Amino acid sequence: MKEGGVHAVHVTIAYHETFREMVLAIEQWNRWFEQYPDLVFMGRSAADVNRAKQEKRTAIFFGFQNPSPIEDDIGLIEICHTLGIRFMQLTYNNQSLLATGCYEEEDSGVTRFGRQAIAEMNRVGLVVDMSHSAERSTLDAIDISSRPIAITHANPAWWHPALRNKSDDVLKALTGSGGMIGFSIYPHHLKESSNCSIESFCNMIAQAAERYGVDSLGIGSDLCQNQPDSVVTWMRNGRWSKQMDYGEGSASNAGFPDQPGWFRDSRDFNNIPGGLTAAGFAEAEVDAIMGGNWLRFYENSFGPLPV
Template identity: 55%
Template sequence: MAELEKMAGVRIDGLQYTNYNRELFEDLKAAGLDCVHVTLAYWEDARQCLTLFSKWNRHFVEHSDLIMPVKTGADIVKARETGKVGIVFGAQNCSPIDAELGLVEVMNGLGLKFMQLTYNNQSLIGAGCFETEDPGISRFGKNVIAEMNRVGMVIDMSHSAERTTLEAIDISSRPISITHANPLSFKKSLRNKSKAVLSALTERGGMLGFVLYPLFLKDGAETSLEDFTEMVADTADRYGVDNIGIGSDLCRNWPYEVVEWMRNGSWTFETVYGEGGAGVREWPKQPEWFEKASDFIKIESGLKRQGFHSTEIDKILGLNWYRFMDESFAPQS
């Protein structure tokens, strides 16, 4: 690990799901971001993920002046030094490993460094946050957690149900992540997290990324930057300033069909609307102060106005994610 002081000022977004093109990669640069965790897959199986990786390989060829792949903490340092945006891959579901334990190491080798154990539904591993029942972590799930710990693939419980999440924190021998969610106290939502979860997560060294997806914000698109930074301050008061970051969940340049596919995958013939409200056939509207990646810089001034010191701001906007990724991406020694 590079000395943390040297990495002060590093900026990392702990989750985005965007249909990138050159303009949008340039917007990541304009945001001052050194690294972004991007969603590779929602429902795709192992074979389909190979195609998704190959599409990203084309991005790396065509935009080699703007982006580079990240598999280690050292890669983040290199991205920063060369003025590129490092791209970390993650999946919002365990579908990339099919039902095959050995695929954890194979997918890790391909650069999948985050994996949610569930999306919104019951998976082969655990329960998603939209299920009414939550049986916790399955037999397969325990093996997957141990294997993710071994190879250095980070467990992400952003969309998982409460018991499944608490069990994952407990079973994992390494700190885990909730890359994009807010405290339940800020906004009642199936996706936001209870005090029990946030305490267990942060006590074990895990990371929470605050989300800017409007459905998980206090007043949706009307939520102010001040509301958001107040929530950050409240969370810092409760759980400290070392285990929090940003996971904006910024979704850009996708047609409506994509959010419908995120919700419905291939598991239903009916249209499920999630927390967006029945019949609402559009992406939820973002707060006007966070509509694009480069709005990331506004969070910095918001945190300043909220009274955070610059060393705290550095931690929240990147240094915590950097430290966590650097430690977590290494294979278990």
């Protein structure tokens, strides 16, 4: 990350974990913060990103891909924010207590508990993330949330019509309300998958800029480095499935797909500015997409709502 100039990372703290299990994941990060203070520290605010940049370190921001850690308890939203959680997806592929995931056949939108949870997240400064949610639930969340929300990692369906990528309607509603989209470099979200070129990826961003403006665009790499396949099996199956669920993969392609050659690990963040420049972006726009937009969003999102 240091070599890639990455001063802030939003890391996954939970896929299917209960509250107590999620706390164990934070404990693991705390050990790393203790062991490697020259490299990483826990990020809680936009100011921490600036500090990381100055000190040539990386601020680690915590996010949930699923609301499983708040269990059925609205009081845990504030507790999680206090523990440093800054993003929470309302669903991870399946139906949750809050909303519907993109793998369900039917999407009933945000639930009764979901409406109260969004209000509470808005109050304390925990960002609603709808990366793995279904269409109607996402539009509902944008509408219900009093603060801009995020789709931290996905691409437009008009570029690559994967189940996880987002419709033009969703992206218009998201960006029109001040929300952010982080473009994903996970091969299943890319046109031509692992063979996707940096030109294709950056031209897609240029088209998105034309449709939605530059201000709402960022990177949300979905990068998973040096993890065993058991991690992807946990993501997809949790404890809910007795059958093997391959998610975006398949029986013959069950593990992590190969990253494209221009984005193998965090060092390759260095390749993207050149790609964006070649796609026609000005320097200030490249800076905004590479981090400036997220930084502004962090500034406005992580504190409590003024009473």
